[in-house]
Amino acid sequence: MPFVHSPTQNHLLAALPAAELTALTAHLELVPMLLGQLLYEPGAALQYAYFPTTAIVSLHYVMESGASAETAGVGNEGMVGIALFMGGGTTASSAVVRAAGHAYRLTSQVLKREFDGAGLLQYLLLRYTDVLMTQMSVTAACNRHHSIEQQLCRWLLSTSDRALSSELVITQELIASMLGVRREGITEAAGKLQHAGLIRYRRGHISVLEPSGLETHACECYAVVKKELNRLLSDLRHARETYAVTVARTGQS
Amino acid sequence: MPFVHSPTQNHLLAALPAAELTALTAHLELVPMLLGQLLYEPGAALQYAYFPTTAIVSLHYVMESGASAETAGVGNEGMVGIALFMGGGTTASSAVVRAAGHAYRLTSQVLKREFDGAGLLQYLLLRYTDVLMTQMSVTAACNRHHSIEQQLCRWLLSTSDRALSSELVITQELIASMLGVRREGITEAAGKLQHAGLIRYRRGHISVLEPSGLETHACECYAVVKKELNRLLSDLRHARETYAVTVARTGQS
């Protein structure tokens, strides 16, 4: 089916007033995002900020040994490249495409300028960064305490939520590298879930059959993050009013 | 020995121009921080932002089961209460005092107002938040991949760095709860380290004897975070110039 791309498919961009978004449109460049693609590496200066529409990106920390772990996921609710406006210039994490799709990107200069304009976009990005930090905290604790099966459930749910589809294109190998566990661990956990009728999979494809069932197998972390994401989306929908109130309350001119 | 408290003992505050700091001083309140004290709980609205001088604070994520894990530490290089200016209003984490000492605090209203003033303080706080996110990412991966002994070394080093002292007042029980592991695990790891002559401890006190030895036993995570912290401190020292350059480059008036 023919599909029309629009910046408003990204919730952050969609929250901007029409005028601001129009002004930005000239700078927004639609780019395809391929599965497994590396958007940036730790230490390197970021060139672009990405606003995913249909793609999903994974923020990843890779250790010297090569072992790694996902610290947060980014879908059409957010942006990849936070460090651009946080002042450090580089990131400790790398960003990898977890599900193919598209994103709009902005050069670092433009993003920085818009952010420093201190308007609504600044508020939106900070609000989003807050949610990102929540994800990271939760992930840190989850990595310590929950089983592979629980984490797989969490990951599948959060991915299919963002993909707006129950059919995911991904290998067990890749999932394992995201979660920072052995591939065999994923095979085993996925086998159990398939046996329980919650998912079905074949070589590189996973279908979520019963989200509610997965949710009972998942750890609380899924629900916690989802709740925060929903709160964010709600805030984004009312961003202009919320922002006006905030500004008024804190006495900014 | 008599000890004079000053806001400039906190690096963020010290980076402010004299005039700005003087203006803020009227609002800064010196408070003692007791070991184990809870500064804020998840979900609750934050009342204050804390700028530690001699105290060290631990950001902690607690799960429904009661299990928990530290996600980052805050010493005199930073501030506790990031969420205040990030827009969300609440935090998923709780903040616990990891080493007794003092901090200056600011009411949420004052902090928010100063932050929205979009001056140097805003830059400083964002720059610091960036470092905080790095800590969280590293912690997430560290929790997945490194042994208790490695993590204990990392924790002891980072704590004694911030405490500016090799003598820490803390129980194994508390360390265990910080790292999200069993107390027995800490007893065992600490026993090994003491045997190796790297530390000495007695009921509630731990002395770091050989930092360099601990560093070889620690995982890379210690060095990674320390490097980022040093980069931050260096940036803070040159904050005014850096900020001027940033503003000039991005064309802000």
Added chain:
DNA sequence: GCGTTTATGTGGTCTGGCGCACAGACGCTG
């Protein structure tokens, strides 16, 4: 100094997840 509280030592058992080493099996490409 004495008892209570709180910290630490120790030992035994159990299991999740790792590392390794293959065997099968799907699917793309030529």
Added chain:
DNA sequence: CAGCGTCTGTGCGCCAGACCACATAAACGC
């Protein structure tokens, strides 16, 4: 449709760290 590369299934042995149940011992209050 044959062949090869990439995924996936399975079966070991192994060990860090969890859970449980006490034994000891240091500090503190009275």
